[in-house]
Amino acid sequence: MKLFRKLPGYANIWSWLSLMIVVLILMPNITILLNFFTEKAENWGHIQEFILPDLLKNTSLLMVFTGVLSILIGTSLAWLVSAYDFPMKRFFKWALILPLAIPPYIAGYTYNGILNYTGVIQTTLRNQWGIEVDQKYFDILTLPGAVFIFTLFLFPYVYTITRAFLANQSASIVENARLLGRNAWEVYFRIVLPISRGAIVGGVSLVLLEVLNDYGLVQYFGVPTFSTAIFQTWFGMNDLTSAIKLSATLMFIVFGILILEKVLRGRKKYSYASAKVRPLTPVRLKGVKAWTAFSYAFVIFSLGFLIPFIQLVDWMFLTFDKIASPEFTSLLTNSLLVSFVGAAMIVVFAVIIANFARMHQSIVSKSAARVTILGYSIPGAVIAVGISTVFIQIDQWLFGFYDWVGMDPTLVLSTSLFMLISAYVIRFLAIGYNSIESGFDKVGHQFTEASRMLGMNVTQTFFKVDARMIRGSLISGFILAFIEILKELPLTLILRPFNFDTLSTKAFQYASDEQIHEASLASIIIVIISGIAIYIFHQVLEKEPN
Amino acid sequence: MYIQIKDLCFRYGNSKMNTIRNFNLSVNQGQIVSILGESGSGKSTILRLLCGLETPSQGVISIGGKTVTDDRSFVLPEKRGIGMVFQDYALFPHMTVAENIQFGLKGFGRKAKKQRVEEVLDLVNMKDFSKRYPHELSGGQQQRIALARALAPKPSLLLLDEPFSNLDADLQIKIRSELRDIIKKTGITSIFVTHDREDSKAIADRIITMRDGSAYDWDSICTIKSEFPEEQPMTIS
Numbered sequence: 001m002k003l004f005r006k007l008p009g010y011a012n013i014w015s016w017l018s019l020m021i022v023v024l025i026l027m028p029n030i031t032i033l034l035n036f037f038t039e040k041a042e043n044w045g046h047i048q049e050f051i052l053p054d055l056l057k058n059t060s061l062l063m064v065f066t067g068v069l070s071i072l073i074g075t076s077l078a079w080l081v082s083a084y085d086f087p088m089k090r091f092f093k094w095a096l097i098l099p100l101a102i103p104p105y106i107a108g109y110t111y112n113g114i115l116n117y118t119g120v121i122q123t124t125l126r127n128q129w130g131i132e133v134d135q136k137y138f139d140i141l142t143l144p145g146a147v148f149i150f151t152l153f154l155f156p157y158v159y160t161i162t163r164a165f166l167a168n169q170s171a172s173i174v175e176n177a178r179l180l181g182r183n184a185w186e187v188y189f190r191i192v193l194p195i196s197r198g199a200i201v202g203g204v205s206l207v208l209l210e211v212l213n214d215y216g217l218v219q220y221f222g223v224p225t226f227s228t229a230i231f232q233t234w235f236g237m238n239d240l241t242s243a244i245k246l247s248a249t250l251m252f253i254v255f256g257i258l259i260l261e262k263v264l265r266g267r268k269k270y271s272y273a274s275a276k277v278r279p280l281t282p283v284r285l286k287g288v289k290a291w292t293a294f295s296y297a298f299v300i301f302s303l304g305f306l307i308p309f310i311q312l313v314d315w316m317f318l319t320f321d322k323i324a325s326p327e328f329t330s331l332l333t334n335s336l337l338v339s340f341v342g343a344a345m346i347v348v349f350a351v352i353i354a355n356f357a358r359m360h361q362s363i364v365s366k367s368a369a370r371v372t373i374l375g376y377s378i379p380g381a382v383i384a385v386g387i388s389t390v391f392i393q394i395d396q397w398l399f400g401f402y403d404w405v406g407m408d409p410t411l412v413l414s415t416s417l418f419m420l421i422s423a424y425v426i427r428f429l430a431i432g433y434n435s436i437e438s439g440f441d442k443v444g445h446q447f448t449e450a451s452r453m454l455g456m457n458v459t460q461t462f463f464k465v466d467a468r469m470i471r472g473s474l475i476s477g478f479i480l481a482f483i484e485i486l487k488e489l490p491l492t493l494i495l496r497p498f499n500f501d502t503l504s505t506k507a508f509q510y511a512s513d514e515q516i517h518e519a520s521l522a523s524i525i526i527v528i529i530s531g532i533a534i535y536i537f538h539q540v541l542e543k544e545p546n
Numbered sequence: 547m548y549i550q551i552k553d554l555c556f557r558y559g560n561s562k563m564n565t566i567r568n569f570n571l572s573v574n575q576g577q578i579v580s581i582l583g584e585s586g587s588g589k590s591t592i593l594r595l596l597c598g599l600e601t602p603s604q605g606v607i608s609i610g611g612k613t614v615t616d617d618r619s620f621v622l623p624e625k626r627g628i629g630m631v632f633q634d635y636a637l638f639p640h641m642t643v644a645e646n647i648q649f650g651l652k653g654f655g656r657k658a659k660k661q662r663v664e665e666v667l668d669l670v671n672m673k674d675f676s677k678r679y680p681h682e683l684s685g686g687q688q689q690r691i692a693l694a695r696a697l698a699p700k701p702s703l704l705l706l707d708e709p710f711s712n713l714d715a716d717l718q719i720k721i722r723s724e725l726r727d728i729i730k731k732t733g734i735t736s737i738f739v740t741h742d743r744e745d746s747k748a749i750a751d752r753i754i755t756m757r758d759g760s761a762y763d764w765d766s767i768c769t770i771k772s773e774f775p776e777e778q779p780m781t782i783s
Contacts, residue, residue, distance in 0.1 A: 005601045005620040361559050449599055450636035452623045454650030455699060464649070468640045 074158025105216025439473025
């Protein structure tokens, strides 16, 4: 009988819309998982025997080495910046996040451009000192090279999460360890690393998911992974069914990582329930120690941001007149358009689900929230396969309708921007959702309840009260989603309509056609917009009390 | 009986025990009832169930002769016409005092709205503050505005959740009697929740004590104080 009481609370537009969104997100993923078990594929036997072992080997090597190296760099910098004062520390605190502004594929071809035969290093050696070097020492287009790029440009995930944890949670533990006579190294290995386990695992799983998601870098470096194999079977062999099976295999790996993350984080909560946290007081380093700390941070910052950035700016000036054309303006408009529409839809959808989830603390709403975050763990290539399968199916159902309204009965939806934007929404909904959810958490329930006691229904309350109070979170959710879409490569590459290019696809195309210099203008725009967003979030917002 | 609560049961999603167990209460029109109990006794939950912010698993609630929830029906909180003063007041920070009060005056004309705002501000002695924002008011002033806001739509029932917990001790004593005067002036039926025996004694016509999710007793003082001495005491459940 409880049902009759519960129904009126659920019977509103928020529940219906949430249900629709959840179905939209689940459909492509379920399609992939179902097809893995049912459909027969012509090339699957061949792929299993000759390609899959290589893919698994490369993928595991990339994940293990990138994972370990990002932990080393990320945690050591996080600790250095939280616990010590050294020259320019305040700058490094946020500047060490900047490598995230450069997507790995852009970083990859930039480094190749710096290191190859015509690059700045080798030409300088040749022309200044007449030194001819052995090319094999300068070849970055290898698996270790890919690990190098992934590590340098993804470690900030580990760095930011660990630093936030250390800054707020560790003060009393660390100070106690010092008082008990432990030196700095002992404190780092015996206290800091173990207590930040949860944060480190959280950060490194983001790094690994990004590695699995990447298409541009591994394609450019010629390191076959699942993403490249999915492209290859789909477009090279024209075998969508095998591509689906590869996608499903990749999805199982992703689920494996997510489960491993849960297990490794364990039941132990390494955080205090109390809201009263005391920040760690940094120790001032002097002399050699101070400059060693500075040099370490500076080297990582240079490799991860400064050097590729300067190189891109240099190339941009070389090629600006050639590249800056009306055609380029249309690239820019396309990019901004899809990012804007995509981010706006993400914020709207995220708000609907987040509001639904907080109104009903039930299993239904909690699962809706979980599903919303799901897309972010699924690699772009997999989402692309799933969503185009679904859209082609829908188009086929609609053939009769197209015919009836006098249109050519061809693929309409599955060749439209609509499909690309739906894919963005699925992949990046989690970003908007997390931001909005934390906004709702901060505001709490009391204002919503007060409004409903004053006679406003859920929807009126949302527009008059909730939306006003979480405005900041709505804006930051929008900006974060906007940036991610702007940088995105694999989804855009697969799902864009014919002749539709964005900054990221064009940059990648130029680079793939050995026109690295020409790729720089598109790349630098992406890097600068992302960089500004990072600056705003971590420098400006952090200073405000709220 | 103006308000009737019968066999009310409720459990929060994540707990194994019922927070409210077979709770029974009836209140006469115009009465000020205090529910006294320690934290965790379920007293605030009763208020949330009364106004529809939580859904009971069992039991019947009727207010002014209308059933707001039973086994087959549930009236949403915004349709119940109940006023509530929240523990931390929940004044909308992005609205002025006047806008806060107007918020609940749906269906009033512009003039009528303005007039009603003035009336309730007058009632709580805060006439000069209509243009202020909540953060520009002291704790006691905020509470009076919260009360004015709850009273403005002329609700059939007023609920107050720990109305004094956010006030300084000396302010608390002053506001107690003031609050009772205001409520008595409007003649509205009120239920308020507190953990402080002195609060209950100072304001209530009748005191209910809660322990472990049930109203278990009349408080002895309350029989002396009650304006309704003829009423039957609560059954122990």
